[in-house]
Amino acid sequence: MPGYAKTSKARYGLAVGFTLAALLVRLALDPCLGREFPFSTFYVAITATAFFAGPGPSLIAIFLSFVSAGWLFIQPRISLYSSWTIPLVGSIGFLCVSLLITGIGYISWRSRAMAEASAKEAERRSKQAEEEIAERRKAEQALRQTYERLAQAEKIALVMPLHVSLEGCWQKVTPNFCRFLGYREEELLGRPFRDFTHPADFEADWNQVLRLKSGEIQSFQMEKRFIRKDGKIVWGYLNCSIVTDEQGKPLHFLTYVLDINEKKVVEEELRYNVATLNLAAESADIGTFDFYPETGVLRWSETTRRHFGLPCNAPVDYKVFLSGIHEEDRAKVDQLIRQALEQETGISTEFRTLGLQDGRERWIAVRGRVFYDHRGGPLRLIGTTLDMSDRRRAEEDLRKTMTDLSRSNLELAQFAYVASHDLQEPLRMIASYLQLLENKYRGNIDEKADSYIHYAVDGAKRMQRLIEGLLAYSRITRGAVFSPVNTGKVFSEALANLDASIKESGAAVHGEGLPTVFGDEIQLLQLFQNLIGNAIKYRRRDIPLVVTVSAQKQHGEWLFAVKDNGIGIEEEHYQRIFQIFQRLHSRDEYSGTGIGLALCKRIVERHGGRIWVESVFGQGTTFLFTIPVMKGILHK
Template sequence: MDETIKNDKLRRKAEKAVQNELDKIDNEKCAGIVHELRVHQVELNMQNDELREAQIKLEDSRRKYFELYNFAPLGYYTLDRKGLILDVNLTGAELLGFERKNLQKIAFIKFIASDYRQIFHHHIKKVLETETKQTTELKQIKKNNDYFYAHLETLPVFDENGSFIEFRIAVTDINTIKKAADDLKKSEKRYLEFFNNPLLGFALCEIITDNNDQPIDFIYLDVNYAFEKLTGLKKADVLNKRVSSILPYEEIADIIEIYGNVALSGESTNFEYSIPSLNRHSEIFAFSPRKSQFIAFFTDISKKKQMEDLAKKRNDELANINAMLNVEIGDHEKAEIKLERIIDKLEVSNQELEQFAYVSSHDLREPLRMITSFLQLLEKRYKGHLDDDADEFIGFAVEGAKRMDAMINDLLEYSRVGNQEMNFNFINCEKILDMVLINLKTLIEGSDAIITHDPLPNIYANEQLMIQLFQNMISNSIKYRSEKIRPEIHISVEKKDKEHIFSLKDNGIGMSSKHLDRIFTLFQRLHTRDEYEGTGIGLSISQKIVHLHGGKIWAESEPEKGTTFFFTIPIKIDSLAK
């Protein structure tokens, strides 16, 4: 109350003083003063508004700076000249695994790995000497003794007199980048090991065309060590040279056309090719990395080709022997002697062939296993890191190696049939079939196949080989089933003269009669690998088993009407068996 009375007295005194002054001023001058006061009042109000707006902007700027400083993706540290932490943002504290308040006045070097501290000392010294921003990379230690690789940018701060105030350090976690760089180095090392593997040849080439854009030659741009080893050609002798200047044109005309189609169309291909002057037969996979260029990966399959040629030669010899046996010879005794000699030669020849097939296939498996391993390693390491074409090409190479491995395994299986000691006994075919159906249960249920049979006889045979025979025949019928109807297979037998004639009839896709002679030939296929899997050796093994039992095998078929396979087993009686 006293304060109010005091203020009222002061106001009345001020008003009286003002009135006395106004009494001395005429009305015109008074009006001018009032106008000036009003203008000044408006100016003061405007200045107050500007000050309030500036204050709001300043507060907003401070808030933004605070958020930018504390929530930046980098760690910010302020150090004094002794290296003690004066301030740190939230990210910097989080990098070290501490609360901000627990880092005050702590030596920054405490969080640097011991083997990197000397680097940090040199870094700080250089900042002071140059008075400019400097960068370095080192390993920092976290609270839990874990570590991360960091990129440091350090800036010295000076006052207006040039005196040092503090260090400001921006820290970036480059752990991910560092790990990626290390992984890349390791991957490059593995890739070079694969690239320089002595079992897989590589050649990068460019196609040369004529005025009509037809391929007429190609130039070697790069080759690997395996190329030299597998071809006998030196890298220095082929680089930047036309293949026509290196090899006879008549030997390479076809392969120029094949490579030309790959380089110009972009379509990859897989094929076999022989070059007599190099005494090499190769399996080749080619693709185009860019227009007018192609890359060829190849392996030497000369041993495999020699084995196939030897098999064909032996088959021709066998055909000639069979023809000779059909010739009527007047002198029965001479015919028997000659026949025995031919049979002896044939047995020796077949043993040599089987031994050669087994040894060659066995020798081929080890280098193939290494090729497959490196191809799978390349696929695992680089799949998804290269473009789609590269992933596809690597997939083709892996698939080709797997197919070759399957062929070698089948060849080994073929060579083993009849190679071991065989025990012949009287066996029940229905029991054999029951075991086969158990073995093929998953395949039969998966295809929803129906297997039926007539009463089956006892026969004199090798049990394991007969299981394999029925298993191969039934599997073959299920594989080549029709997609339109449910697969049905019926097994029957007829006794005729001195043999049992077995028949296995299916309702599958069938085939043209002109192919019936080919289906029992080793590695012969009537369909592409994309349509049906396998190497085409199953029926060859079946034929060999039937022949080992002294029987014959053949087939009757029509397209879309199914196929019936027949085979015979001679009838034996107890006295003959003994």
């Protein structure tokens, strides 16, 4: 508001103040004025109020002045007037003059108010214009910077903006897009995008373009394949819209292309890996589960549902999971899962389940890993399930079979030992008496009887050798406790035992690099003696016999070789020669019981190794066997 008072409270305060001041002045002049001019000073108050406070406060001032003058100056002196009409006329005149003053003051007050309002409006508009000019300049500067950045971005950005005519020909391409397709800019401009679109994707692309031209849609997005200049296929993501003029007439298409070829390659590899993993899981009957401990949500694959005897559409949660576990294993599994969630450990266990619908007992193996959020809290537990029922049953059957086999082997070994031991004495007696009979009656009876006696004595001797071999074979598993054995020393003792045969045959036997091993010294002596003895027995008669025994360390074991230049062995007999009582030659050609190599095989196996033969028939044979290298027994 104009004047000195700006608020309603201040304006009405001026009215009261001016009236009070006029009253005080009138009281001060009362001795001079008397009953004359009771309203004289109040005109000044009313005028000041009208001009400085406005019409409303002026009316209040008129009321207060009329009441004050009437009560203090007219009423007490009414008797001094010759007629009561005189103060009445004076009061009416006061009111009229005061109202006139108020009207004049209102016009003046209103004029000043309008002038001030016009000045403020002009000032506001001037300030607004200045702000708009500043904003426009700022927007123009930002727009220029945007255009500059856009021009720069078009050169280097992964998103490639293109202008395409309404007929589908390229009007503007970026350098990145040219590199994307392997063309120069002039090779692309003016050519239809159909020439560079994979045939399988063009129809869908063109249908979207037609919908865009007709106004049916405002824009479209799609993934499509482009054909590069070198013939390779690359993937791009399109975002296409139409550009119009001020009248809404279409001008051209604005298309943004993003190179997603690497993304598509990764997606394809991921799909392949997922498909391969699913196929492998299905083939191996492996199920999967995903547990969210915070919400209690539990997801099972179809295979896992089958492991718990549930149909595919049955709801599952943690309680259902626990209820499907055998009551003897339930608490243990629950504790393992809680421990894995709390202590940041995985879970690996096997337990029994009882089919929730079929009631069938199964053995399930669970392997899982816990993933955590950024606060370190357990987020999810992911894992696999595998039905181990068949394996458990097979292991149980195998244990029973092995137990029965061990018992049977033990009983058989005991039987062989007892039988061979008990048979030796009566057989020795038979052989002795047959020899006595042969010595006493040889030549005293006919030749046929002599031959019969000879056959009987020879058979008894052979039977005795067989029983001795069988007894030695049965004793292999009950040999001495293993200890470090110097095989070089064992080799020398074997040569000493075979000294007569070596000299008789003229053989040359050599030992090279024989190590110290962990084993049974007596059995190793028997092993070397049998293999060297075989080489001497099955030697060629046309050349001197040479036998070489060597050893070398490889793959954590010692590989021994006993090589000769004897008659050799045909490949078809490689396995047969290690079977007990198996012979390749008649007794007339070569003596023996057929137990020697079977004995060697059993000795090697007791030492944790294996034995085999390599041979060239007619040129020589090499028997090879291994003995593990024991920690601390590495020297030769």
